[in-house]
Amino acid sequence: MSLTLDAAAQDLLFREAQTANTFTDEPVTDEQIQAIYDLVKYAPTAFNQSPLRITLVRSEQSRQRLVNHAMGANGPKTLSAPLTVLLSVDLDFHEKLPTLFPHAPGVKDAFFSELATREAAGSLNATLQAGYFILGIRAAGLAAGPMTGFDFGGIDKDFFGDGKQKSFLVINIGKPGADAFFPRSPRLAFDEAVATV
Amino acid sequence: MSLTLDAAAQDLLFREAQTANTFTDEPVTDEQIQAIYDLVKYAPTAFNQSPLRITLVRSEQSRQRLVNHAMGANGPKTLSAPLTVLLSVDLDFHEKLPTLFPHAPGVKDAFFSELATREAAGSLNATLQAGYFILGIRAAGLAAGPMTGFDFGGIDKDFFGDGKQKSFLVINIGKPGADAFFPRSPRLAFDEAVATV
Numbered sequence: 001m002s003l004t005l006d007a008a009a010q011d012l013l014f015r016e017a018q019t020a021n022t023f024t025d026e027p028v029t030d031e032q033i034q035a036i037y038d039l040v041k042y043a044p045t046a047f048n049q050s051p052l053r054i055t056l057v058r059s060e061q062s063r064q065r066l067v068n069h070a071m072g073a074n075g076p077k078t079l080s081a082p083l084t085v086l087l088s089v090d091l092d093f094h095e096k097l098p099t100l101f102p103h104a105p106g107v108k109d110a111f112f113s114e115l116a117t118r119e120a121a122g123s124l125n126a127t128l129q130a131g132y133f134i135l136g137i138r139a140a141g142l143a144a145g146p147m148t149g150f151d152f153g154g155i156d157k158d159f160f161g162d163g164k165q166k167s168f169l170v171i172n173i174g175k176p177g178a179d180a181f182f183p184r185s186p187r188l189a190f191d192e193a194v195a196t197v
Numbered sequence: 198m199s200l201t202l203d204a205a206a207q208d209l210l211f212r213e214a215q216t217a218n219t220f221t222d223e224p225v226t227d228e229q230i231q232a233i234y235d236l237v238k239y240a241p242t243a244f245n246q247s248p249l250r251i252t253l254v255r256s257e258q259s260r261q262r263l264v265n266h267a268m269g270a271n272g273p274k275t276l277s278a279p280l281t282v283l284l285s286v287d288l289d290f291h292e293k294l295p296t297l298f299p300h301a302p303g304v305k306d307a308f309f310s311e312l313a314t315r316e317a318a319g320s321l322n323a324t325l326q327a328g329y330f331i332l333g334i335r336a337a338g339l340a341a342g343p344m345t346g347f348d349f350g351g352i353d354k355d356f357f358g359d360g361k362q363k364s365f366l367v368i369n370i371g372k373p374g375a376d377a378f379f380p381r382s383p384r385l386a387f388d389e390a391v392a393t394v
Contacts, residue, residue: 003232004338009206014239014329034387035200041384042211044331046345048382054391062394096389100382124324124345124365131328132211134241141201148243148321159394168321185245185297187238190231192293194251197259197356 013138018181020143021077023174028083030056032140040136045129047107048100051093051122052129053165055086065158066170071149074170081145081172086159087130088167089122091115123168130169137173143180145172210335215378217340218274220371225280227253229337237333242326244304245297248290248319249326250362252283262355263367268346271367278342278369283356284327285364286319288312320365327366334370340377342369 003010011017033056045051057066066084067075078084094112098105112118130146137144152167159167200207208214230253242248254263263281264272275281291309295302309315327343334341344367352364 003236003336005206005209005236005336006203009202010236010336012202014236017239019241030393033391037387037391039200039202039207039211041390042214042381043328044216044341044343046343048384050385050390052390056391056393058393096385100385102382103379121345127321127324128328128331131240131325132332134325135329135332139200139202139207144241146241146243148318182300184239185299187245188247188293188297190234193238193247193249194230194234194253196227196253196255 012141013135017138017143018184020145020172020174020176020180021182022177022180023081023143023145023172024177026082026175028142028173032142033083033085036133036136036140039139040129040132043129043132045125046121047097047111049093049097049121049125050100050129051089052126052133053088053090054133055088055159057084057086066150066155069151069154069158071151074147074149077145078147078170078172082174083172085171085173086155086167087126087133087169087171088156088160088165089119089126091118091122091164091166093122094118119166123166127168134171137171142173143176147171209338210332214335214340215381217342217369217371217373217377218379219374219377220278220340220342220369221374223279223372225339225370229339230280230282233330233333233337236336237326237329240326240329242322243318244294244308246290246294246318246322247297247326248286249323249330250285250287251330252285252356254281254283263352266348266351266355268348271344271346274342275344275367275369279371280369282368282370283352283364284323284330284366284368285353285357285362286316286323288315288319288361288363290319291315316363320363324365331368334368339370340373344368
């Protein structure tokens with residue numbers, strides 16, 4: 001069964017791409033991140049709410065502050081990456097809905113006046129966007145190293161003191177270095193992951 | 198700034214793809230879903246936990262049962278799609294970790310013995326996988342119509358009576374029909390979504 005997506009793109013994004021654990025020193029530029037953003041921003045979120053915020057952790061002080069919240073090997077791995085980004089949910093994403101969803105500006109107040117609703121919807125949709133962003137990193141010819149082993153509550157206090165942004169994922173980005181990849185682990189068979197009713 | 202991903206693939210997955218609201222009658226086959234799954238299964242999850250489960254809602258009875266939980270226009274839209282899939286988190290994903298993460302089988306008990314931990318990690322990682330899956334649908338030359346406007350608690354009772362699967366997204370899949378797309382809404386500018394520290 002052939003896909004419409006060409007084989008080179010399948011390999012780049014999925015089949016040959018793997019999570020990188022080491023990186024070369026080659027810098028990752030703001031222009032590369034902008035090219036990634038300008039691609040993945042088009043992928044869908046509910047009501048186009050676009051709640052994902054991306055923080056490029058570039059200064060030495062910020063990098064050190066971030067790894068203070070890392071678990072296990074994630075600290076040294078992060079310090080060895082040319083760029084690390086912190087992904088978070090903007091809990092005030094609804095303020096931008098009149099611009100982002102112009103044909104139904106009432107959505108902001110009809111659905112998103114409650115913080116708990118924004119936390120749930122924002123978390124779901126920002127995480128979808130994180131999936132798109134990981135593939136966007138690969139689309140730029142770079143390797144991604146996504147990590148959840150951080151104290152995100154501690155990060156939020158250090159980076160987003162106002163409580164309006166909730167971090168949930170850290171991603172190292174760069175060109176893969178020596179021994180960057182573990183052997184590919186098995187995936188679930190189709191009938192383990194997919195059922196018909 | 199050019200990306201490594203070729204322009205046709207950029208258009209297919211991101212720039213020209215849009216959420217479809219109407220569909221033709223052309224069926225979506227199990228073979229197409231398998232081709233999508235066999236592509237996107239390689240994208241990363243933490244500890245390769247792969248918690249996403251995909252339910253193809255094919256029988257008339259199941260389709261009707263699903264739309265009983267739909268809000269607003271999502272019901273008729275869903276009944277008009279050639280295939281609708283229900284995405285859920287397998288809260289017992291840890292049972293498969295010794296196979297999925299064979300070099301460190303202790304991860305299952307060290308990290309995932311608590312249900313609350315599995316709910317949080319499973320939800321995050323299944324939602325990343327949902328993002329990959331939406332792009333996989335487009336990679337197959339099909340249009341996706343993802344929807345969150347359903348009573349997922351009600352769906353879980355009807356479809357997953359044992360409480361071990363938690364649904365979070367419904368996606369209509371097919372070839373776009375007449376007037377399938379709304380005009381593209383604006384996206385956040387780079388500096389609205391991305392900051393540097």
